Amino acid sequence: MTASELLAEIADVGRDARRGGYSRHAFDAPEHDLRTWFVERAQQVGLDVETDRNGNLWAWWGAPGANAVVTGSHLDSVPGGGAFDGPLGVVSALAAVEALQAKGFRPAKPFAVVVFAEEEGGRFGVPCLGSRLLTGTIDADRARALRDPSGVTFAEAAAKAGLDVDRVGADPDRLGLIGQFLELHVEQGRGLIDLGSPVAVGSTVIAHGRWRFSFAGQGNHAGATLLADRVDPMLPAAETVVAARQLARKLSDARATVGRLVPTPGGTNVIASTVDLWLDARVPGTSTPQLVEEITQAARAAAEAEGCELAVTRESYSDDVVFDDALRRSLGEWLGNPPELPTGAGHDAAILAGFVPSGMLYVRNPTGISHAPEEFAEADDVEAGARALAEVLERLAR
Incomplete structure (x- = not known):
């Protein structure tokens, strides 16, 4: 055949x-x-x-x-x-x-x-x-x-x-x-x-790899919680998505993608308690870890500004x-x-x-x-x- x-x-x-x-x-x-x-x-x-x-x-x-x-x-x-x-x-x-x-x-x-x-x-x-x-x-x-x-x-x-x-x-x-x-x-x-x-x-x-960014905040009611009282992990997660694109643009032929983002518990009227996102980063040569470190720094700054915690885990990497x-x-x-x-x-x-x-x-x-x-x-x-x-x-x- x-x-x-x-x-x-x-x-x-x-x-x-x-x-x-x-x-x-x-x-x-x-x-x-x-x-x-x-x-x-x-x-x-x-x-x-x-x-x-x-x-x-x-x-x-x-x-x-x-x-x-x-x-x-x-x-x-x-x-x-x-x-x-x-x-x-x-x-x-x-x-x-x-x-x-x-x-x-x-x-x-x-x-x-x-x-x-x-x-x-x-x-x-x-x-x-x-x-x-x-x-x-x-x-x-x-x-x-x-x-x-x-x-x-x-x-x-x-x-x-x-x-x-x-x-x-x-x-x-x-x-x-x-x-x-x-x-x-x-x-x-x-x-x-x-x-x-x-x-x-x-x-x-x-060279390419995948990293998991885990943002932890405080879950709460979307209607009853004032904006000033929130610790919302969705905000630093969103800022990280944008930072990945902006930082990758500064390197020749770099690619940085967030294709998956998971809020928990995931309700429409619920402030998330945690948000996990997965970053796929690819840069020719030896610059992929450098790019990921810059994205991580931006993510940590955004998490701190919202009062959230951040853990970053490398899931795979190949030179x-x-x-x-x-x-x-x-x-x-x-x-x-x-x-x-x-x-x-x-x-x-x-x-x-x-x-x-x-x-x-x-x-x-x-x-x-x-x-x-x-x-x-x-x-x-x-x-x-x-x-x-x-x-x-x-x-x-x-």
Whole structure:
């Protein structure tokens, strides 16, 4: 089957009637359905599927072994996300395997398609959780204690999904099997629109992280409490949202976003007792922590002015990533020297890049929009990406 046909098979899984787009999160029903679909599809093309200790799915073409060529992506989404972010890399990998089999190719090296768990962090807050656990770049106890918005811990959800939660964590033996990792992904921007190319090779990933700002004040009655008597955490939270934008504008190519803000108790006629907001900050080079420190200073000043308390917690952070130079050059040569693109989006490939030679391919997104229902890729470009992936996988696995 083609990549487009495989995408069509899962087009109705996890549709979000309220937000639009798709909401597919780690260990929830839509994500479970997608994992089941992947296992069935992988088995239909002769792959043997196993689940590792961290909930990542591995579909092996032949016996597992060292120096493996591994490709794949993820199936989960952000809340209300698009149809291509994650699944495109998975369906393209399956389509590439089927295309290689049709021409009689058999890999001379171990070969696997992987589906990483909780890449977006849409349920438990930490992006690339499956690859971070695999590589040991997040503490297992911290991961087990992560909670979703309903208060369910990662350990509870993982156990319900059938994982042995005592074994969650770094998996050096499995990581040691990977010789090279390649991830195909829809472009999250408009670089390929401007360059007029359906496919690009990834060059770098901008340093990025997520921080939680927790403002504590005094809950009270919205009608009975005079303005002069209030200790309202919503005010410093709002000022922090504005400060993030203003401070980020002072740095070249910086991005600072508050996409989630949660007041407690959340009543329309109630002054909040606490307000939590999550800051996503990304700056090329080494300036992301500096930007976050400046935003934190502004937030503390606003909290003090309102008589509130503030606690700031770093939930994740990754430095700038430069993909493996030799692999990047090979990809360009084999594909006729397509453009090379940096990205401000995080990926499992960027986590693995600190441990094994890793690379990325991007497929053109004509809207330039991602993490939203308008995310898109033309069928011709989807197939161009799958063909490019098949081409480089054949060369890598000879």
